[in-house]
Structures are given as structure tokens and as C-alpha cells.
Amino acid sequence: MLSKKPTTVLDDDMFIVSYPRSGNTWVRFLIGTLYFNLKIDWKNIEEYVQDIYHHDDSQLLKFKSPRLLKSHSSYDKRYNKVIYIVRDVRDVVISYYYWHLKMSNYQNTFDEFFYEFIAGKCPFQDWDKNVTSWIKNKNKVENGFLLLRYEDLKHNTFEQLKNIADFLSIQRDGAELNSAITWASFENMRRLETEQQSEVKRFKNSDHYIPFIRQGKSGNWQNILSDIQKQIIKERFGDLLYELGYEI
Numbered sequence: 001m002l003s004k005k006p007t008t009v010l011d012d013d014m015f016i017v018s019y020p021r022s023g024n025t026w027v028r029f030l031i032g033t034l035y036f037n038l039k040i041d042w043k044n045i046e047e048y049v050q051d052i053y054h055h056d057d058s059q060l061l062k063f064k065s066p067r068l069l070k071s072h073s074s075y076d077k078r079y080n081k082v083i084y085i086v087r088d089v090r091d092v093v094i095s096y097y098y099w100h101l102k103m104s105n106y107q108n109t110f111d112e113f114f115y116e117f118i119a120g121k122c123p124f125q126d127w128d129k130n131v132t133s134w135i136k137n138k139n140k141v142e143n144g145f146l147l148l149r150y151e152d153l154k155h156n157t158f159e160q161l162k163n164i165a166d167f168l169s170i171q172r173d174g175a176e177l178n179s180a181i182t183w184a185s186f187e188n189m190r191r192l193e194t195e196q197q198s199e200v201k202r203f204k205n206s207d208h209y210i211p212f213i214r215q216g217k218s219g220n221w222q223n224i225l226s227d228i229q230k231q232i233i234k235e236r237f238g239d240l241l242y243e244l245g246y247e248i
Helices: 024-036 089-103 110-118 127-140 150-155 157-167 174-183 186-199 227-243
Strands: 014-018 049-051 068-071 082-086 145-149
Touching: 014 024, 024 049, 024 068, 024 082, 024 157, 024 174, 024 186, 082 127, 082 150, 089 110, 089 127, 089 227, 110 227, 127 145, 127 227, 145 150, 145 157, 150 157, 157 174
Parallel strands: 014 068, 014 082, 049 068, 082 145
Antiparallel strands: none
């Protein structure tokens, strides 16, 4: 089970943080492509936007500063600059189920997984605890905190990416922003996954017939969750969904 944090955090580190399956990989592709002026793919992403769960501390310290680091951690006072991505939990639970099917040889049904998720039996704490830990402490993040809703990034990728670039002090023109958006499109990320997954360590023991990059849709939960499951989530997470603008 992945749970470790880097033992060393540098003053100029920048973190892309989220609960799993909230759009972190997409944002890594977008930011990495924009920040380094190169095309991030599955083979080179760990060279530029490191996943802290795929490297030990000694390896992470070998990467050039300032580092762009991906994390699923709840609030960590050592993180000095944070982009926190949040996604509607009703879409998260569906995406997380398919992640388990692909990456961990999960054998149970979605209904069984749903109740495991609600009971907090998945990695990285409960969804609401992870999200609220950052929202409540956002003013303590010394060098800046940017809350990014996955749905807003989907709806208006250009403006949201421009906000990210400004937050990270990246000077890029409209053409460069659009180029990064095109490269990090779900269609291109899926194409790259198909072409490269046999060469990428993280996919070595995964089910190659199940895509890591699936649909990336927002609101698909309305067609998949049962009425009972919708009600359970509303009772369990309703206040936070309202606070984040997902419920009226």
C-alpha cells in the first residue's frame, strides 16, 4: 500500500496534490509540458514531475531544484507551495475502482468497492478528510495555495492553465498554452499509454486491457451510481460537496 512521504522537503519544492483519481496525472502532463517546454509522456514524466511514491528520498534529492512533486498526502505543513486538485467524489469513486482493477488485480465488484471506499478502506485517508485537511490549512501554506477543481479545468482548460502558469510564475503565451493543452489531451494521453505501457515500469504488472486514462468525464456518476449509492454519498459527504459547489 502506498503511504510514504518524502523525508526531505526543500524550500523551493512545488507540490501537485490531490486525492487519488482526481486529475493529478493530467495536471502533471499539462504543467510538465508547459514548465519544461517539452512533451511529457509516460516514459519521461518521472524525470520532470516526480511521483513521491515511486522514488525513495535519496532518489528524489538527485532531481534538479525546483522540483515539481506529485503527492496524495493530506495536509503537510512542510509543503510550501501547493496546487490542490479536487474532484466530485461521485466520479472519484468510479475512477478509483477502475484504477484498482488495472493496477492491483482487484477482483471484487463495483458495489463491493463502493462500500469499502465509503468505509475509508482505501489508501490515503477518507476523501473528505484529505480535502478538508488542505482547505482548512490553506492559509498556512507559506508560498501559496491554489485550489483547482477538476471540473473547472475540464470546462475551461485554457483559463485554468493560465491561472496555474501565473501561480507557478511561468511566462507562456497563448500558443504555448494551447500546445500544452493539445499534447495533454485525454485522446493523446490514451494514445501514448497504449504505445508506451509495455516500456513503463509502473504498468509492468498492470492489466494492459484496462486503460489507466479512461474517459476523464465529469458527472458520469449520474449514469452509474444507483439511487441508494447516490443517497449514501449525499449523507456521507453532502456538506463538503455543497461547500465545493457540487451540490445546490
